[in-house]
Amino acid sequence: MANLIIRTEDIRPEYILDLYVDTTQDKKIVELLKSPTPTILEGSRGTGKSFLLRVTEAHLIETFEEKRILPIYVSFVKSSLLQSGDPNQFLHWMMARLCSRIIRSLYQTGLLARPASPVSLLTGGQVGFDAKETPLEKVAKEYEETYKRPGALIDSSNIPTVEDLKDAVEDICRERGIERLSIFFDEAAHIFRPEQQRQFFTLFRDLRSPFMSCNAAVYPGVTFYGHTFQTTHDATPVSLVRDPIEQGYLKGMRDIVQKQADSELSAEIERHRENFHALAYAVSGNPRLLLKTVGMAPRLRAAEVKKILKEFYRTDIWSEHSVLAEKYVGHRALIDWGREFIEKTVIPDSIKKNEQWEKEQKSETTCFFWIHRDAPAVVYEALRMLSYTGIVTQIDTGIVATRGEIGARYAVNLGCLAAPSAEPIPALTKFGRSLAIKRFTEYGANHPAFAGLTSVVGDFQEIDISSVLARELAKSIDVLDLTTYQKSGLHSIGLETVGKALQASEAEFQKIDYVGPKRSRKMMNIVIASVLEFLSG
Amino acid sequence: MIENQDASSMDVPNSDIKEYLQKLLAKSGSIFNHSTTVPNSRKIAASHIFANEMGVWCKVLSQRREADLLKVAILEYEFALLALTQGHYRHAFKGLRLVLELILQAVYLSANELLLREWIDNRADTVWSSITDKDESVFSQRFAKAFFPELTNHVQHYRQLAVNLYRECSECVHGNTPKFIPLPDCLNFDQSVFDLWHSKASILFMIAHFVLSLRFLSDLSETDVSYLEPFLSDRLGHLEEIRKLLGGPAKG
Numbered sequence: 015m016a017n018l019i020i021r022t023e024d025i026r027p028e029y030i031l032d033l034y035v036d037t038t039q040d041k042k043i044v045e046l047l048k049s050p051t052p053t054i055l056e057g058s059r060g061t062g063k064s065f066l067l068r069v070t071e072a073h074l075i076e077t078f079e080e081k082r083i084l085p086i087y088v089s090f091v092k093s094s095l096l097q098s099g100d101p102n103q104f105l106h107w108m109m110a111r112l113c114s115r116i117i118r119s120l121y122q123t124g125l126l127a128r129p130a131s132p133v134s135l136l137t138g139g140q141v142g143f144d145a146k147e148t149p150l151e152k153v154a155k156e157y158e159e160t161y162k163r164p165g166a167l168i169d170s171s172n173i174p175t176v177e178d179l180k181d182a183v184e185d186i187c188r189e190r191g192i193e194r195l196s197i198f199f200d201e202a203a204h205i206f207r208p209e210q211q212r213q214f215f216t217l218f219r220d221l222r223s224p225f226m227s228c229n230a231a232v233y234p235g236v237t238f239y240g241h242t243f244q245t246t247h248d249a250t251p252v253s254l255v256r257d258p259i260e261q262g263y264l265k266g267m268r269d270i271v272q273k274q275a276d277s278e279l280s281a282e283i284e285r286h287r288e289n290f291h292a293l294a295y296a297v298s299g300n301p302r303l304l305l306k307t308v309g310m311a312p313r314l315r316a317a318e319v320k321k322i323l324k325e326f327y328r329t330d331i332w333s334e335h336s337v338l339a340e341k342y343v344g345h346r347a348l349i350d351w352g353r354e355f356i357e358k359t360v361i362p363d364s365i366k367k368n369e370q371w372e373k374e375q376k377s378e379t380t381c382f383f384w385i386h387r388d389a390p391a392v393v394y395e396a397l398r399m400l401s402y403t404g405i406v407t408q409i410d411t412g413i414v415a416t417r418g419e420i421g422a423r424y425a426v427n428l429g430c431l432a433a434p435s436a437e438p439i440p441a442l443t444k445f446g447r448s449l450a451i452k453r454f455t456e457y458g459a460n461h462p463a464f465a466g467l468t469s470v471v472g473d474f475q476e477i478d479i480s481s482v483l484a485r486e487l488a489k490s491i492d493v494l495d496l497t498t499y500q501k502s503g504l505h506s507i508g509l510e511t512v513g514k515a516l517q518a519s520e521a522e523f524q525k526i527d528y529v530g531p532k533r534s535r536k537m538m539n540i541v542i543a544s545v546l547e548f549l550s551g
Numbered sequence: 552m553i554e555n556q557d558a559s560s561m562d563v564p565n566s567d568i569k570e571y572l573q574k575l576l577a578k579s580g581s582i583f584n585h586s587t588t589v590p591n592s593r594k595i596a597a598s599h600i601f602a603n604e605m606g607v608w609c610k611v612l613s614q615r616r617e618a619d620l621l622k623v624a625i626l627e628y629e630f631a632l633l634a635l636t637q638g639h640y641r642h643a644f645k646g647l648r649l650v651l652e653l654i655l656q657a658v659y660l661s662a663n664e665l666l667l668r669e670w671i672d673n674r675a676d677t678v679w680s681s682i683t684d685k686d687e688s689v690f691s692q693r694f695a696k697a698f699f700p701e702l703t704n705h706v707q708h709y710r711q712l713a714v715n716l717y718r719e720c721s722e723c724v725h726g727n728t729p730k731f732i733p734l735p736d737c738l739n740f741d742q743s744v745f746d747l748w749h750s751k752a753s754i755l756f757m758i759a760h761f762v763l764s765l766r767f768l769s770d771l772s773e774t775d776v777s778y779l780e781p782f783l784s785d786r787l788g789h790l791e792e793i794r795k796l797l798g799g800p801a802k803g
Contacts, residue, residue, distance in 0.1 A: 121599070
């Protein structure tokens with residue numbers, strides 16, 4: 015296996031720029047991240063979000079003397095380890111982490127200096143007269159102490175507010191001649207705990223000031239921005255999608271590998287261009303998967319590449335998706351259904367379409383599919399899980415399909431689509447030439463494949479009933495975002511709690527006057543959405 | 552020796568010792584200005600932060616005797632940095648070697664209390680070959696298997712880094728013909744030597760955090776790990792085994 019680095023975390027920050035390929039898209043993103051505009055960078059695992067944040071950080075460090083913009087990289091990857099009933103613990107943890115990263119960056123650039131805490135060269139012992147804390151360090155310390163004692167009785171007047179932090183940042187910026195701090199939140203909202211996602215985005219919005227600009231990398235389909243955060247007003251959302259049908263795609267992917275390749279690998283890429291291109295198309299724009307699969311077939315011989323395409327995209331790529339089911343037990347039914355839907359419905363349907371068009375000598379192929387906007391909410395949730403691992407990519411929403419129906423358009427990973435083919439390399443080459451985004455397979459609001467999922471939804475609470483979830487299920491349906499008429503209708507048919515409504519079927523909802531299939535679906539989506547939020551994250 | 556063009560002015564017949572040393576001090580002062588002007592000040596700051604990081608290690612290991620050795624290492628490190636800023640390059644590199652030695656010794660002795668007590672009482676010496684021994688030292692498979700088995704595959708590499716760094720810095724102790732560290736022959740600012748020191752220091756940071764993590768990280772409470780995490784992620788986050796322990800992602 016060739017020794018290629020496939021994760022940004024494996025690269026020491028000082029070597030980041032050595033591996034950077036400045037494609038037009040990436041350059042634009044880096045410029046946006048450098049600007050004062052708050053940016054939310056959205057992309058599946060392995061598309062290069064962390065990498066671009068690090069590249070921007072490195073650029074800003076290089077130009078600090080001239081621009082005076084200090085980059086602060088903060089990773090929230092550890093947030094999934096925080097398990098506490100204290101609703102403020104997560105907020106305090108985020109604040110503590112942010113403060114400590116700001117202080118570290120100030121130390122690293124020499125804008126702030128202090129002796130090591132247990133000893134000082136100036137005093138010979140404990141830190142002495144020179145150790146007066148800046149307001150920023152004081153804020154950091156207080157947050158650190160608070161989050162480490164979740165649930166402890168703390169005088170809330172002692173806990174600094176976000177405004178205190180902003181004031182401290184403003185002071186330090188003015189004193190040290192810093193134009194502004196540019197914050198890069200990595201792995202923000204990477205877990206599926208809606209409450210924490212909301213807290214994060216509220217903080218993200220509240221932190222905004224002339225002295226601090228915030229940017230965050232998130233996975234696709236983060237839907238829990240909370241009531242106070244409006245994606246278009248409070249940030250500029252940017253999708254990090256490397257589209258295989260875009261011009262320059264192959265060159266960009268090739269350059270990414272070349273940055274790390276030794277002369278032998280470079281020669282093999284040159285010799286077996288088609289095989290390399292097949293691997294590049296197969297990853298559907300995911301550099302990490304490309305580095306991984308090239309590492310598995312470094313000689314790029316046809317047989318070797320064919321084996322990878324058949325094995326990796328049939329089994330290995332799914333392992334990460336399946337791991338999600340272990341990590342987020344509450345989502346198991348969605349995760350398992352998602353795989354089945356793609357493997358048994360979407361891929362065979364797309365293959366059938368492509369074969370048919372080939373017979374008809376049409377030059378187009380598809381990897382795209384469309385889901386009706388009124389499809390059950392759980393179907394969208396399952397697709398969100400698939401987007402996280404990059405097996406599907408949401409292309410856009412509001413797409414008009416047959417009979418003027420509206421829905422969202424997705425693309426399935428090309429490697430998965432080509433894997434069942436007897437000759438996946440030529441199949442992928444053909445995709446590269448003939449994919450047509452206007453051609454997609456449609457799945458209506460009540461497609462039979464969805465029945466399998468909606469029938470297991472009621473099993474959620476049986477699998478991992480927790481006290482929080484139990485409390486949620488016991489709540490009156492009056493808490494739901496339904497109309498007064500719908501609520502009284504549910505009461506009239508005996509569905510008084512969220513739990514009971516969840517157990518019921520849409521047909522039962524239709525017993526209420528004037529509630530037909532469309533309304534009952536919408537109502538069910540609202541019921542399910544309220545429960546999904548409390549599934550274990 | 553001081554810079555040649557200044558030598559004649561040093562030979563003033565009535566110059567007393569104080570005056571002579573003041574001239575050296577003034578020269579050191581002008582070197583200090585070079586060393587602490589951007590971009591060099593950034594390099595100094597980036598290296599100085601290691602002292603703060605070691606301070607955090609001392610804090611989380613405060614109940615252990617070997618924390619005292621780490622405190623000495625911090626002081627020596629700051630002396631080395633001060634020597635560097637004033638152009639006392641030989642002493643700066645010698646300091647670096649001493650810091651390496653003290654940290655490795657602290658970790659080595661932490662696994663042997665009898666030796667630790669003897670060492671503190673001055674009844675045992677530091678023997679470099681034993682603190683980097685392939686089979687017995689902190690870099691041995693045995694040591695890694697006992698304290699952080701997942702790092703076993705890395706110890707050999709870090710041992711080699713430590714041995715090389717020690718050998719290179721030793722040149723400045725022995726004063727023989729320079730092979731790795733070409734020191735200037737007079738008191739003067741030297742950008743390449745200044746940069747070389749930071750480059751060697753960055754190797755020291757990796758080794759120090761690696762051996763301390765190897766020995767202690769698995770045993771520390773979550774709270775203590777959270778104090779270390781902000782800088783360990785930067786320094787050793789590229790090692791999956793450590794990254795995972797800090798709550799970061801696995802490879803793949």
